[in-house]
Amino acid sequence: MSVCTQLSDRMPGVALGRSPWTSEEQRHLAACADCRAEWALILAVARLGAGSHALGDPSVTAAGVLRRLRTEGARRRSRRPAWVAAGLATAAAAVLVVWTGHDTAGGTHAAAPAATRIAMPAASSTPPDFPLPELDSLPADALDSVLRVLDEPLARAGAWELPDLDDPCDQVLEQTVAHKEG
Amino acid sequence: MTARATTDSSTDDGALAAAYTRGDEQAAAELVHRHAAAVGRFLYSAGADAGDVDDLLQETFFRAFRRLDQWGRQASFRSWLFGISSNLLRDEFRRRKGRRMFSLEDRDIPDRSDPHADLAAVETEERLRAGLGRLPRLQREVFLLRVNEGSDYGQIAAALGTTPGAARVHYHHAVKKLKELVR
């Protein structure tokens, strides 16, 4: 790694005051116009970043975020019984079918009791709207954990997206680098 | 019902996040206090309108707390927040159908208390803002995370969904383009 590259790597840390230049680095800076130009750039951008924008009070931000989270939590809890019940009913029906299939193995599967065959579509297409007192008695945070786990596949979508699609040059660049890195 | 987190500066972000999932809102507030300035600076430097920064900041934290289970801890909490902010900026850009959502060129230069402020420095700032605005998004964001936050390439890669090697290349491209502006 060349001295210029080493200095380049050190510049952000030095500009942020995390560590000073060594005397050897200072000598190189004095002698190398390219490194001086880069150092001037880093200092100028660091100044821009430091003085650029007066943010609002973080307490206000925090209060706003927590209010939205509480509202969303309440909304989720209010719609919980119907679809949790639907999920449980579907799972129960599936278990019943498996159990019935096991019980009737040997050619009688198709002759499963009519009630079973009717119950499954009914459970999955029109969720019964009955309360689930066991779930309602859970503390709010425990319920949220349950709901979060149930929500996972949906919530995951779009969280970490692939590299920028609006920048094809970057994509090609990343593929090239990835290839080089093996 | 819930244990309150010790929210002094020695409590790490992971412990605060865990405390929030157990219902401690004070822990979430502490995380906002710790990281709001850096994330706000990133949003603004990366091109968000000054009037939108506070809303985008709130949205960043809201999304983060809703999806805390997705913070894999490979990245620091702050890097993860930068990633969410970056996605927000991109979504905003797309929502405006490719129209540039920001104009770094048009921003006012901040007021200076010194009336004899160096005109050359002001002009350099103007050129820099213009130059940053013209960089491709990923180059700009890599560059700003490196210079303003001192993030290393691994952290930047984790935040922006790229590789450390690509982040390094983006950084050097940005430096090369911007260096001419401050000579």
Ligand SMILES: [Zn+2]
């Ligand atoms: Zn040099």
